[in-house]
Amino acid sequence: MDATTSPEAPRPVVRPLVRPTARRSHVPPLGVHVTPDGVDVAVVASHATAVDLCLVDVVDPGLPETDPARYRERRVPLLGPTYGVWHAHVPGVRPGQRYGFRAHGPWDPRAGMRHNPAKLLVDPYARGLVGSVTYGPEVLGAVGHLRGDDPTTPDGRWWVAEPYGDPDPTDSLPFVPHSVVMPPMPQAPPLTRPRVPWAETVVYEAHVRGFTLLDPAVPEPLRGTYAGMAHPATIAYLRDLGITTLELLPIHASVSEPRLVAHGLTNYWGYSTLGFFAPEPRYATRAAQEAGPAAVLDEVRGMVHLLHEAGIEVVLDVVYNHTCEGGDDQLHLSWRGLDNPLYYLHDGGTPAALADVTGTGNTLDFRRPRVIQMALDSLRYWAQEVGVDGFRFDLATTLGRGSYGFTAEHPFLVALQTDPVLSGLKLIAEPWDVGPGGWQTGSFPPPMAEWNDRFRDAVRGFWLASAAAGAAGRPMEGVRELSTRLAGSADLFGHSDPPLVRGPVASVNYVTAHDGFTLADLVAYDRKHNWANGEDNRDGTGNNLSWNHGVEGHSAGDDTATEPWSAVVPMRRRSQRNLLAMLLLAAGTPMITAGDEVGRSQQGNNNAYAQDSEISWVRRDHDDAARDLLATTRFLLGLRREHPALRADSFFLGAPRRGETRTDLLWFTETGEQMDTRAWDEPGRRVVQMLRPGPGETDCDVLLVLNGRLDDLDVKLPPLLEGAGPWERVWSSTWDAPEEPAGEERCSGSATMDALSVQVFLARRG
Structure with missing residues (x-):
């Protein structure tokens, strides 16, 4: 077969009446x-010589989905191309x-x-899909062969295409x-969007399926579903926790990679x-699935509406940087078959290879421009028709890459x-890719x-990686980087x-x-423990900045009465509270990962x-430690x-704001003196006090005291600001629950700080 021509599909062409939708100036x-x-149809395929709309009917639903006799196909040749678009009214x-x-x-x-x-190719603009991918040579564009970890056995093998091979002639319908x-x-x-101001926003990252699948408070038919995310029990949990903005892992239609299926x-994350x-x-x-795509979409819209009624915003994690089709040797489902040179970034070499x-x-x-249009059209659709409140852009650097790399003016x-439509929503970038x-x-x-x-790295580094180094007798990093992050990362x-x-x-x-x-x-x-992923623990980062506190892994029930757990578990729980305090009390917009507030474990898998x-699922059978951590959060x-x-x-x-007399942020040493250049430059300084004055005449001043040393010490609290006082300790990371334990020593201008701990003080006004 001539490599510059395509095989003709064997099905007969039926040509019902079509007529142009518009003049060349408009599609x-x-x-x-x-x-x-009828319908108006338009699809981008700028390098194609012809495009057929294929109308598919199920004529024998009793046959397996992969049996060609189950379907009847009618083909409608489209008109064009008009500026690369094939179109018709049918x-x-x-x-x-x-x-x-x-x-x-x-x-x-x-x-x-x-x-x-x-x-048969999926419409890139399809708003509903039915069926699934059956993995085999039929879903490859070129002829293929089996690949696998062990070619002598059928398990763990999958089909891959020859990147520059002849076209596969099998009908994929x-x-x-x-x-x-x-x-x-x-x-x-x-x-009616909740429109939560950024300064009041608390983001909660969750997976639609994993968050409610094990929740006994949600009726069983609704667990793991869009409806389950909007169930009153789920909404009550989020509101009681203090969440304003629910960020959902991808809910765009997705398929799994052939290797995973084998x-x-x-691909659980989507x-x-x-x-x-x-x-x-x-x-x-x-x-909803049985009723069809329109019912599925209605369920999604209903979820968003009910969350809005509860005052909770919905942000979608969206993946516009790549598609499910993989490399040149992988799936041929949509964009690759319609307009491969237009949709996908190529390296500019010969032979052509994907970048x-x-x-x-x-x-x-x-x-x-057509790729940018597709992303913008998709965003507007979800914002206007479904009603979501914002988007988190996966690998967002890719979305700003021009001919000479990333530019903020893309x-x-x-x-x-x-x-x-979009500029008034919450827009969040994951500001990197691997290019x-x-x-x-x-x-x-x-x-x-x-x-x-x-x-992330400053908090983990200070409280975990550096503490682990100190426990091993190595130098520990100081507070400078952590303090910059607590103050809002103005340097970034x-x-x-x-x-x-x-x-x-x-x-x-x-x-x-x-x-x-x-x-x-x-x-x-x-260390990571990703053995369940089938990649011999090679996947996932090795730079976790974590600390097992002396023993790898979790005990059965974390029995604190026996060695070594009696020494390890209390410090682990304190470390979790330290990390939460940094996250929730720092300047900036906090994001909590679903289940962290109850101590959810992935058994050491850092790439689940x-x-x-x-x-991956969030459990609801909480023990005492989980309940205490939830109460602390x-x-x-x-x-x-x-x-x-x-x-x-x-x-x-670092100075009074307009109309105010108090400096807006103050830092102090453990002796109650203001931090100066020498104190900031002190190698290995592990103690600091951060004083954030209340912005109004009746607001509380808030003091965070951090002891990152491995020993206890007495800290002299800073002098009270004018019109405030006295200092009142309201929380310590040494407390299992947020209530102050009976018999705890009251503070009077000084505080005893346990090793690796945080305390929070208020000075009330008015």
Whole structure:
């Protein structure tokens, strides 16, 4: 077969009446949209010579999904291309109709051309999907072969394509998901967003399935679903905890990588997108799945509406940097078959090869206007039609890459700042990718906030990695880096024109996230234990900045009455409280990972992306330690909520603000004297007091006292500010629960600080 031509799919072509949708100066919106007498269709395929709309009917539902006789296909040739878009108006097509596309054109992989009309392609703008991928040679664009860890056994083997091989002639229709024509969106109640100010925002990162799957307070049919996330019991839990903003791991339709499926695993996190407009149907209730994509979408919209009624915002983790199709030897489901040179970033060499700055095998090319349009159209759809309140952009550096690397003036980032729909939402960047110049923390433009990995590393480094070094007799780092992070990271986020406009709220502070150790595992493991992932523990980072406090792993029940646990467990619990205090009381926007507030463990797995199991799910059978940690988290969030001094909306000046007489931030040594240059430069300084005056005449001043040393010491509290006092200790990380233990010594200008501990004091005014 000539490598520059594509095989013709064997199915007959049925040509119902079509008519042009418009003149060359205008094409309909991309996707398939219902009109009174049919549908308008438009799809980008700028290098194709012809595109067919394929209408798929299930004629024998009793047959297996992979049996070709189950389906009937009707093909409608589209008109075009008009500026790279193929389009038509097709009468008689109604909501619920399955469809896909077949793209004709050159098959020349060495030039990046991969048109193969034997493959039914998902509409990139599909708002509903049915079916699943059946992994085999049928879903590859080129002829393939089996690959695996052990080629002598069938287990653990999967099909891969020859990157520059001949096109595979097998019809993929029975083996791939089908797009579905969706009805016009039903009228929803008026959209009333909670609009939580950034300074009051507390983000909670959760997985739709894993968060409620084990919750006995949620009815069993709703567990692990969109409806379960909006159940009154779930909402009550979030509100009682003090959460304002629920950040959901990806809910765009996704598929798992062939290697995972071959090993009996799935891409649990969902960072493998198949549809940027369609919700993942697996997270819907069974009733909604059986009713079809429109019911799945209704369930998602209902979830958002009910969370809004409770005053909780919904932010979606979105993955526009790559797709599920993987590298050139992987899946051929949508973008690759429609317009491979347009959608995917290539290295510019010959033969053509994908440029991978995401670590997934492919990268969407954000130098292309059509790629930017697809992302913006998707964002507006979820914001306007579904009602979500914001987005967290996975590997956001990729989205700002132009011809010469990352730029904050990239058209996509400019659009986010200026779009009348998107600019008013909560926009959060994960400010890195794995390409050249990939670390860009602090470089994104307002109104975007950013995950602050420097905060994560400073907190872990001070309280865990450095403490472990000290316990082994090695030098420990000082407080300088940690203090900068507690004060809002102005060194990262203060650069702007004019300066300091973003404020500390641009820093999304976190100690853990879905990617990495949980809070409980940070204090129980020195090394990752990712054996369940099937990669011989090679995956996941080795730079965890964790500390097992002397023993690797968790005990059965953490029995504190026996050695070595009697010494290890209390210190581990204190370390968790230290980390929580830094997270929840620092300047910036705190993000909690679901389950950290109850000590959830992943058994030392720091890359649980493939673990749809109890390794990842949040348990609800809490023991006393979990209940104490939950109460502590609620208490610290309550402090943040009640005291304006803990919710800084603008960077500290180290001087009085306009209209005020008190300096907005003060630092003191353990002797109660103000920190000077010599104190800040003191090697290994591990004690500091951070005083944040209340901004009003009746607000409390808040004092955080940190002892990062391995021994106890007496600390002299700083002098009271005018009109305030006396100092009242309200919390100590040495307390198992937030209530002060009976018999605890009262403070009178000084405090005894246990090793590796934090105390919080208030001085009331008015």
